[in-house]
Amino acid sequence: MQVKSLIQNPKPKCPLANTWAMPTLRPFQMADMDQIMFQVAHMFDQVNPPDFYFLLHKHWPEGFLVLEDGGRILGFVLGNLVSAEKARILIMGVVDGERGKGYGSLILDEFLIRCRTMGKKVLALEVRMSNVKAQKFYLDRGYETTGMQKQFYQDGEDAYLMEREI
Numbered sequence: 001m002q003v004k005s006l007i008q009n010p011k012p013k014c015p016l017a018n019t020w021a022m023p024t025l026r027p028f029q030m031a032d033m034d035q036i037m038f039q040v041a042h043m044f045d046q047v048n049p050p051d052f053y054f055l056l057h058k059h060w061p062e063g064f065l066v067l068e069d070g071g072r073i074l075g076f077v078l079g080n081l082v083s084a085e086k087a088r089i090l091i092m093g094v095v096d097g098e099r100g101k102g103y104g105s106l107i108l109d110e111f112l113i114r115c116r117t118m119g120k121k122v123l124a125l126e127v128r129m130s131n132v133k134a135q136k137f138y139l140d141r142g143y144e145t146t147g148m149q150k151q152f153y154q155d156g157e158d159a160y161l162m163e164r165e166i
């Protein structure tokens with residue numbers, strides 16, 4: 001049965017359908033800190049002190065998810081609670097070499113489900129104006145551009161604000 005399904009679908013888009021590799025999506029743990037800091041610095045050229053992650057995690061542990069495969073972090077999402085109705089994604093990423101395999105969708109879907117379970121109605125995020133790939137990723141998943149933030153990033157780049165009802 002398993003073999004049959006692998007032959008029919010040798011490269012499943014959904015990572016959880018892949019029976020020979022089973023990454024786990026789980027809450028952040030303190031032992032993840034070094035890998036997260038390294039990946040954020042690498043992906044976004046941005047260095048946040050450990051306290052940044054520590055305090056956000058303390059405030060909302062469910063809003064910090066890590067996709068791990070045998071100790072290696074493949075992706076993550078870190079959010080915060082904006083209001084009774086709204087949650088926000090602060091940072092989300094999938095590591096280089098692992099993109100385009102469905103991991104980002106998996107992480108985003110799970111984060112959204114957790115927000116919905118908490119009774120949130122809107123999920124918001126900011127994305128760099130130059131990050132066209134990420135904009136498309138979110139647009140394809142039901143997010144709309146609802147505004148912009150001038151000089152949102154440390155280097156002065158503007159951001160689009162994107163939101164989706166959940």
Ligand SMILES: CC(C)(COP(=O)(O)OP(=O)(O)OC[C@H]1O[C@@H](n2cnc3c(N)ncnc32)[C@H](O)[C@@H]1OP(=O)(O)O)[C@@H](O)C(=O)NCCC(=O)NCCS
Nearest residue numbers: 092093094099100101102103104105126127133134137140
């Ligand atoms: C945006 C991001 C999280 C998507 O993760 P992912 O694991 O590649 O996502 P998926 O495999 O589920 O979906 C890939 C989709 O995103 C698009 N995509 C966006 N960036 C991509 C990239 N660098 N490589 C491959 N696909 C990318 C693909 O076209 C694909 O589109 P589809 O809907 O037609 O399948 C990931 O590319 C990433 O970490 N980018 C760098 C960090 C970043 O920009 N984060 C978001 C900041 S707001």
